[in-house]
Amino acid sequence: MKEAIFSGMRPTGSLHIGHYLGVLENWKILQENYKCFFGIVDWHALTTKWQDSADLKAYIEEMLAEWLSCGIDPKKSTIILQSLVPEHVHLHMVLSMLTPVSWLERNPTVKEQARELGIEEQLTYGHLGYPVLMAADILIYKSKKVPVGIDQVPHLEMTREIARRFNFHYKEIFPEPEALLAEFPKLLGVDGRKMSKSYNNAIYLKDDEKSVNEKVASMITDPERIKKTDPGHPDVCNVFSYYGVLFKSELFQVRERCEKAQIGCVDCKKQLAKKINEILEPIRSQRNYYLSHKDMLWDILKSGSNSASSYCKNTIREVYEAMKLNYPI
Template sequence: MYSERVLSGMRPTGSLHLGHYHGALKNWVKLQSEHECFFFVADWHALTTSYDDPSIIAKSTWDMVIDWLAAGVDPSQATLFIQSRVPEHAELHLLLSMITPLSWLERVPTYKDQIEKLSHKDLGTYGFLGYPLMQSADILIYRAMFVPVGEDQIPHIEITREIARRYNHIYGREPGFEEKAEAAVKKMGSKKARLYDELRTRYLQDGDEEALESARALLADTQNLSIGDRERLFGYLENKGKVILVEPQALLTEASRMPGLDGQKMSKSYGNGIFLREDPAAVTKKVRGMPTDPARVRRTDPGSPDKCPVWQLHQVYTDRDTHDWVQSGCRSAGIGCLECKQPVIDGILAEQQPMFERAQQYLDDPTLVKSIVADGCERARAIAQETMRDVREAMGLGYA
């Protein structure tokens, strides 16, 4: 049922690091067992800032998908696909651009932020200005209810909700809407129809938000309604028109606690990352070479874990007993920095081991990955085409 769908995507940046795992992929693995999940490679989005060097996109895409699979994303539970293989994304983006005020795009916080951060690039393009609208099309075309995001991405969900609301307001008032909605209520069966009417009345007369949520849940559980009737009844609940595009909700994810090797946020651009499938010897070398508390010049000098990037990694990879050992040993100079780093190394290697094992079959036979993505693209496109039929019809482009 589309009301329970989750959608998320990533730009193809190649091999992923542990910050991606703790910030997104770990959550994807959890969500796939709870919801109908769609995870996509945002390759068109990659062109908004890297249009001058598209040569890396294809290889980066396959490397990234293998990392998703290595992290535990399961193609039997989630749909994995590539954005550009579902051209309906572009069609919806175009049609939504007809009704989206320019000022809505210019006020998106990340627009000005990225313009400043990437001042060395020529980003005075329509594609860059319009990428939040493309993001909205990515979500709305699957009628996804939930989008897992960090706090910094909430404005993108808000603009998506506004665009869906504006679209439904302009195009959702079909002729005879009330009569069609009332006929749809009767199809629910007398008991459910009576409950729907009671909940709708409580919401419209008293503003009872719990009644609204209960009515939505009732619609989601009613199996004998067509998609069109279900959309009418979602709109009828609030005295709106037919809900053609669903307003998504932000599924707020915990900020990643994964620091980089220098204590800053782990990022490719900082060169401070450890990759999901990095060679164990390279991981060991990187962690052993991490900077520590500057006060510990000699082995016998006491230090403070709070001033050491290694301590941040302990908070991710080791248990409370080890934390106590570090706090006591560092402050008393009872342990050396290399001793302190070893449990972190052990924790990272233990986390990576199953990733290597899951990835191996795809490295041995790359056609497996392409087959998974091809199947995912086919499933995603079938849903996208269904949405676009409704969108075109509402905008007078059905030509039936």
């Protein structure tokens, strides 16, 4: 039997090319070797978007359409909507009863999010406690590994601490999940900052050819290269960094032409935009197809969520028995 793993995304807006390269390409590989549960975690979305819940249904549909378009296969993976698997919430409630508030208050990620959103004084109970829900998402499947990048490893430690606490006080039920490290390529936004929806600097999977061309044309290049005849410095150029992630086979040629002033920044950007559009065109086409068949999307979510619920019921039974809650469930 394949080892189970869980990974999820918050449906808070359109996916960009960084999500495709950093997460979805990795998921495509994992679904060949693991029993994968991939979740659209809508409860987590409400931790920061609770007042904008009217958009959530559309974001869920868009996210699933983009997952499918990028190769996440419901025949190989179980795709769920978090709120349709009640066992996630059941375990979350149990774990929230034994998690000290001090653990949550020292979480640097919560503090950083609150500062970025300007809500330090309005931090909600759900936002503060999201690491407990995250732990429930992972532990309900008894996941021994969690796919993360190296910078996310500290976030996983909270889940491990919560698992240890439950196992110590009740019974050894939960494995302490380890990081399944993946090399997530880093792409900056078109303005050179972190690629983010809030910065409006991302290239989205849904962007049409014209939008991609305009965004790439606006990208920051070598600030010391004033004229086309000036030799370039590729290592400080954001356009060159995209070649380094997306088109490694052409990296040497692009570097050489830039350093020898054989190509100008405008032409280099046009070539990059063309190549990005070649990657995105089949994704855009599939995405539009799925969004025009929304009943199909919800059938996938309902089927996957029902399957996951059946899988998770055994874990909940074990938890209740360990706690001497001998309820007839």
